[in-house]
Amino acid sequence: MPDNVPRAIAAPLLTWYDAYARDLPWRARPGANAPDPYRVWLSEVMLQQTQVASVIPYFEKFTARWPSFEALAAAEDAELMAAWAGLGYYARARNLLACAREVARRGALPETEAELLGLPGIGGYTAAAIAAIAFGRRAVVVDANVERVVTRLFALADPLPGARPRIRALTDRITPDARAGDFAQAMMDLGSGICTARAPRCLLCPLRAQCDGFATGAPELFPVKAAKVPKPQRYGTMFWLERDDRVLLVRRPAKGLLGGMRALPTGPWADSPPGLTEAPIAAEWQLFDAQVRHGFTHFNLDVALAAATIPAHTDAPEGEWWPIAEIETAGLPTVFAKAARMFGRMHA
Numbered sequence: 001m002p003d004n005v006p007r008a009i010a011a012p013l014l015t016w017y018d019a020y021a022r023d024l025p026w027r028a029r030p031g032a033n034a035p036d037p038y039r040v041w042l043s044e045v046m047l048q049q050t051q052v053a054s055v056i057p058y059f060e061k062f063t064a065r066w067p068s069f070e071a072l073a074a075a076e077d078a079e080l081m082a083a084w085a086g087l088g089y090y091a092r093a094r095n096l097l098a099c100a101r102e103v104a105r106r107g108a109l110p111e112t113e114a115e116l117l118g119l120p121g122i123g124g125y126t127a128a129a130i131a132a133i134a135f136g137r138r139a140v141v142v143d144a145n146v147e148r149v150v151t152r153l154f155a156l157a158d159p160l161p162g163a164r165p166r167i168r169a170l171t172d173r174i175t176p177d178a179r180a181g182d183f184a185q186a187m188m189d190l191g192s193g194i195c196t197a198r199a200p201r202c203l204l205c206p207l208r209a210q211c212d213g214f215a216t217g218a219p220e221l222f223p224v225k226a227a228k229v230p231k232p233q234r235y236g237t238m239f240w241l242e243r244d245d246r247v248l249l250v251r252r253p254a255k256g257l258l259g260g261m262r263a264l265p266t267g268p269w270a271d272s273p274p275g276l277t278e279a280p281i282a283a284e285w286q287l288f289d290a291q292v293r294h295g296f297t298h299f300n301l302d303v304a305l306a307a308a309t310i311p312a313h314t315d316a317p318e319g320e321w322w323p324i325a326e327i328e329t330a331g332l333p334t335v336f337a338k339a340a341r342m343f344g345r346m347h348a
């Protein structure tokens with residue numbers, strides 16, 4: 001269905017919400033008087049990175065102990081942090097207190113998204129949710145649940161995260177002027193209980209008739225996620241040069257990968273296996289079949305291992321001659337430590 005066809009989404013969704021809304025301690029019953037802004041704000045901050053079930057006991061504890069902005073604003077920092085312990089993401093608790101103090105100073109929580117956005121710990125989503133739920137303002141509220149429902153309703157083929165502006169525009173289109181708070185909460189409830197990520201329960205859904213995703217027969221394929229770009233593959237060689245039961249270690253150049261770290265000598269990281277290029281000394285190098293694999297943030301590395309032994313007192317390249325028996329104490333970065341263990345096994 002083309003996007004410019006208006007959808008009869010809000011009416012059936014709100015009817016469904018009136019009958020099946022989740023009973024949550026911070027909620028007013030559907031259609032009832034607006035809920036206490038303090039409770040809406042507190043719940044929205046607690047829910048920012050935490051599941052509903054985990055939030056409920058903290059919400060009950062906080063509202064029993066601090067039932068208003070003024071009460072919370074008067075709390076000691078340490079007291080509040082201790083009460084928050086276990087909920088995680090502690091910056092939220094610090095912002096919660098700063099916000100409560102600011103609201104207590106002003107006398108009330110502001111009602112518009114724009115003003116809410118200026119308060120500590122309130123980002124775009126939270127500002128929209130509070131404006132809609134606490135104050136009945138028309139606001140476009142898009143959380144992960146809403147994102148999933150909307151991409152399915154419109155069978156949106158654009159992959160995330162690039163599709164977000166489009167999802168927001170589509171949510172804007174279906175958000176009603178009246179009961180915007182109930183609409184937002186209804187979308188969240190639908191996403192959490194019916195239009196679930198893996199197995200949407202379309203037969204129970206009040207929006208089935210309007211849903212393009214359902215019509216495709218495979219709504220669970222939405223939202224489409226962008227394919228991960230494969231990391232480039234690089235190759236290298238590490239050199240294990242032994243002399244007198246010691247192995248040569250060098251400092252890596254200060255700039256570049258693992259800069260300044262103690263390491264085995266290496267050749268270049270190249271697009272194809274570099275073999276013995278840049279071996280630290282001309283010797284009878286033995287190149288092993290075994291490889292070390294390691295994933296860096298920006299590329300994957302396959303490293304070949306080469307070993308040689310030179311007689312004691314041979315002039316040798318600069319570096320540290322580390323006792324092989326104590327190689328674990330050299331503080332080698334992981335990829336070199338892996339290689340050292342492999343050399344150790346090959347020499348055992």
Ligand code: SF4
Pocket residue numbers: 149152153194195196200201202203205206207208209211212213214219
């Ligand atoms: S019909 Fe199915 S896919 Fe569409 S919104 Fe409802 S539960 Fe989600």
